[in-house]
Structures are given as structure tokens and as C-alpha cells.
Amino acid sequence: MSIEAVEAFFKEKQVSHQIVLLEESSATVSLAAEALKATERQIAKTLAFNVNDESIVIVACGTAKIDNRKFKDTFHTKAKMMSYEETLEKTGHPVGGACPFGLPKQVKIYLDESLKQSEEVYPAAGSPHAVVKMSLPELAEITEGEWVDVCRE
Template structure:
């Protein structure tokens, strides 16, 4: 996928003009925060996991870490991250640019962690390792077509 395909995906939500592209890498929380000029916690990182019967994406704030006990309580299994190759196969995005938008596999389920609700805007990637989109948590919920908000992380 690409930034252009994510922009096209975001257009019906009125969010395509909120995509920002950088001349530097935004592939990690720290790099994305520096590129965007925000605190790392406002970066909405998208983590990819394999459950017993599906693939899920969990979008959480940059300063949050998935709590294994909470994960198992919600999904009934241990957290197992996808390999970089599986990430591309299921999401269409490479590690460093994974976002919950324009996912080709319609069976991938998106969940949002409540850690992002403390911010007016958050910044998920926009399909590349040098982009983001600035949006409210509510816009993220709509555009990602998330199943629900969950409490699965602890703040580090």
C-alpha cells in the first residue's frame, strides 16, 4: 500500500487532507513524534497480532504497552505478534507504516485502546514509514471501522 491509497481510503471520511508526509522517517514512536513535533504518547501505534482464529490490529497510544494478562482475558490466548511478512500479507502495510486504514483483508479486526482517549488528536501512520494522519479519537474510530474500544494496555 502507499500513502496515496490511504489518502484515497480516508477521502470519504473527510480526512485525506489531514495526512502529513515527512522528509524523515516516522517508523518508530520516537521518530514519528520528532517528525510531527508532538509528544510520543500522541502517536497512535498499530500493533498486529494473531489470535486463535483471526488477525487483529490494536491501535494504542505511543506510551502504552499491551498488558499480557488483559490481552489473554479479552482474546482468550497469549499475545502473538505477526512476523513482518505476515504484517504485509494481512494489512498491506510494511512495519513502520502499519495503520488501520485500507486493509485489504476484510477479516482483520481493529480494536482501539482507551489510552488514546486522553488526547484531543492522535497521529497514526498513513501507510508509509514517513507519514501520519492527524485525527481525533472519534475520527480514528470511524475511519478504522474499529470493532470497539478496549482497555488492554498499561502506560509506561
């Protein structure tokens, strides 16, 4: 179901990127980097949070970690990641396949500054076995994500 939501999103946005289905899992940054023969920095991981009764996702560089102080300064609340079940329920994507594509309209998308270390990135595409390769400007345009600085290396 989740890959289909991503495909429908791409069709609606008139995006011609092909979703790559991997035999290996890309559910973690290291697995994805190995399967794609890419660096861990190129993996665009999507993290889901509850922020003041709203659902948000933050797309960050694969080697970045949430900086609690920066997060609180930006969102005025403590970082609370969604559980596995909540992530699936609120984004429509499972953990390991969570991505900024095909999300329900009420989920706000943020892009972390850490992504700017790479010209091309590999976000998941709705499944732990699905990814898409795109340039950073394409990711920003397609997702209409808001840039934030909430991570550290």
C-alpha cells in the same frame, strides 16, 4: 502501494484529512514524535496480531505496552504479534507504516483505551514516512474500531 490504499480508504469514507509525508522516518514512536513536534502519547501506534486464526490490529497510545493478562482476558489467547513479513502480507502495510486505514476487510480493528489520554492523535498512513493528524472521535468513527483495554503505561 500502501499510501495509495490509505488515500483510497479516505476517499471512500469521504475523509478530507491530508496525509503528511515526512522527510524523516516516523517508523518508531520516538522518531514520529520528534518529527511532528508532538508528545509520544499522541502517536497512535498500530500493532498487528494473530488471534485464533484471525488477523487484528490494535491502535494504542505511543507510550503504552500490551498487558499480557488484559490481552488474554479480552481475546482468550496469548498475544502473538505478527512478524514483519506477516504484517505486510496481512495488512498491506509495512511495519513502521502499519495503520488502521485501508486494511483488508477481514482485519478487525481495535482501539485501546490508552488513546483517550489525547484529544488529537497521529496514526501512520501506510508508510514509515507518512502520518495523518486527527481527533480521537474522528479516528473511532473512520475506523469503526472496537474499544478495548489491553495496554498499560
